[in-house]
Amino acid sequence: MAELCTNSAESSMRKLFSAVLKRDLLLSFRRKSDLVNPLIFFVMVATLFPLGVSPEPNFLAEVAPGVVWVAALLATLLSLDGIFRSDYEDGTLEQVILSPQPLMVVCLAKVIAHWMTTGLPLALMSPLLGVMLFLPATAMLGMVMSLLIGTLVLSLVGAIGAGLTVGLKRGGVLISLLVLPLYIPVLIFGSGAVQAAVAGLPLEGYLALLGAMLALGMVLAPFAISASVRISVSG
Amino acid sequence: MLEPLLRVIDLYCERDERILFEGLAFDLSCGELMQIEGSNGSGKTTLLRILSGLSGDYEGEVFWRGKPVAKVKDDFFSSLLYFGHQPGVKGMLTPVENLQWYSAIHPALLVERINCALEVVGLKGYEDVPCHSLSAGQNRRVSLARLYMNTAKLWILDEPFTAIDKKGVAAKERLLADHVASGGSVILTTHHDLTSCGAVTKVNLDQLMGT
Numbered sequence: 001m002a003e004l005c006t007n008s009a010e011s012s013m014r015k016l017f018s019a020v021l022k023r024d025l026l027l028s029f030r031r032k033s034d035l036v037n038p039l040i041f042f043v044m045v046a047t048l049f050p051l052g053v054s055p056e057p058n059f060l061a062e063v064a065p066g067v068v069w070v071a072a073l074l075a076t077l078l079s080l081d082g083i084f085r086s087d088y089e090d091g092t093l094e095q096v097i098l099s100p101q102p103l104m105v106v107c108l109a110k111v112i113a114h115w116m117t118t119g120l121p122l123a124l125m126s127p128l129l130g131v132m133l134f135l136p137a138t139a140m141l142g143m144v145m146s147l148l149i150g151t152l153v154l155s156l157v158g159a160i161g162a163g164l165t166v167g168l169k170r171g172g173v174l175i176s177l178l179v180l181p182l183y184i185p186v187l188i189f190g191s192g193a194v195q196a197a198v199a200g201l202p203l204e205g206y207l208a209l210l211g212a213m214l215a216l217g218m219v220l221a222p223f224a225i226s227a228s229v230r231i232s233v234s235g
Numbered sequence: 236m237l238e239p240l241l242r243v244i245d246l247y248c249e250r251d252e253r254i255l256f257e258g259l260a261f262d263l264s265c266g267e268l269m270q271i272e273g274s275n276g277s278g279k280t281t282l283l284r285i286l287s288g289l290s291g292d293y294e295g296e297v298f299w300r301g302k303p304v305a306k307v308k309d310d311f312f313s314s315l316l317y318f319g320h321q322p323g324v325k326g327m328l329t330p331v332e333n334l335q336w337y338s339a340i341h342p343a344l345l346v347e348r349i350n351c352a353l354e355v356v357g358l359k360g361y362e363d364v365p366c367h368s369l370s371a372g373q374n375r376r377v378s379l380a381r382l383y384m385n386t387a388k389l390w391i392l393d394e395p396f397t398a399i400d401k402k403g404v405a406a407k408e409r410l411l412a413d414h415v416a417s418g419g420s421v422i423l424t425t426h427h428d429l430t431s432c433g434a435v436t437k438v439n440l441d442q443l444m445g446t
Contacts, residue, residue, distance in 0.1 A: 012342075015339065016339060016340065019335075019336060019339030019340070020336075020339070020340070023325075023328070023332070023336045026327075026328065026332070027325065027327050027328065030327040030328075030365075031327055086325075089321070090321055090322070090323060090324065090325060090326070091319050091320065091321025091322060091323035091324075092323045092324075092325060094289055094317070094319055094321075094323070095317070095319075095323045095337070095340070095341075096340055097289065098287060098288065098289065098312060098315060098317050099312060099340040099341045100309055100312035100313040100341070100342065101340050101341070101342075106340065233289065234284075234289055234290050234291055234292070235292075
């Protein structure tokens with residue numbers, strides 16, 4: 001009997017997760033500008049950088065890991081405010097809070113949807129930027145891998161800030177201040193992984209550290225996100 | 236003597252150093268319809284947000300079926316349907332998609348009744364139109380369609396008749412009367428006179444306003 005109960009609870013949780021994920025993905029695909037915005041920003045930074053600093057291939061190859069990672073981080077930061085903003089404004093967020101379903105699952109699904117529409121395309125597009133910045137072909141895989149893991153961490157951590165500031169009219173600046181310090185370790189190990197790949201060193205260590213951050217974020221961030229959303233809505 | 240569904244004891248709330256209400260107490264039993272009255276800014280919405288559990292910014296106690304609300308959150312939330320200031324409708328989604336999502340997050344909303352509910356609220360033929368191209372009243376109707384597809388016991392409705400036409404209001408009043416007759420309870424705020432709902436308990440916040 002108890003087993004039956006946990007089974008049905010598990011399947012209802014899965015249903016809830018997929019319903020929220022589906023809805024958020026549908027919403028971003030209907031509002032294409034949100035989808036394209038971070039990508040354009042990402043490409044623009046990488047395009048303007050050689051023009052502004054130096055088009056010298058050796059120099060660019062050296063700074064490419066950092067440039068790609070900083071651009072990806074800022075593109076994610078730009079898109080954070082949108083995770084809860086529109087739900088808060090049209091009242092759907094308070095309906096989520098008042099539903100008997102666990103808020104954590106809803107929050108996690110929203111974060112995964114956010115990552116699938118920002119981090120995932122950024123990571124998939126990064127080889128293009130790598131080519132533009134003369135990144136050696138051997139480092140491409142490391143860059144994509146580190147971005148795939150790292151941007152998910154960025155989305156998870158950023159959602160805590162987005163939840164805390166969603167009740168404010170202009171939360172944009174505050175989000176950056178809140179989450180940037182927490183982004184720094186991700187940036188260090190993320191770009192470190194790419195640099196190791198460029199140098200031909202093993203990058204498993206960096207990826208393992210990013211993976212550890214991801215595991216920690218996956219387990220703990222949903223608690224923090226749901227608490228922060230609750231505070232914002234009840235305020 | 237049956238236990239009241241919702242019991243409020245000595246509720247006190249203050250906003251911006253202004254007391255909205257103090258010593259507010261009432262019982263809501265099954266099959267009761269309660270209208271919260273008061274002028275603009277008297278704290279009607281605040282009271283409904285407190286009762287629904289959205290806002291924790293109050294003193295006093297709220298009991299659900301004889302137990303403090305905070306202790307029986309799951310039971311309370313599964314029996315509650317809240318209709319807030321904002322209709323809670325996504326402009327980019329169609330009415331059907333909006334309601335499907337609602338039934339996913341709230342088990343008391345039955346997904347198989349969506350089409351029927353949309354027909355009753357007069358949105359038949361608009362099922363596949365994105366809500367942002369519907370009128371304000373139609374958007375509120377999408378959200379009100381939830382009332383026709385749920386099995387929740389307690390409805391908390393904040394100004395449900397805003398932007399709804401006369402015929403729609405009459406239909407909603409009938410719906411409230413049916414819900415009450417079948418043992419459900421309703422708390423609502425409205426400036427509209429409820430004529431066809433039967434007995435209405437009234438709570439006036441203006442009289443409770445402190446200094």
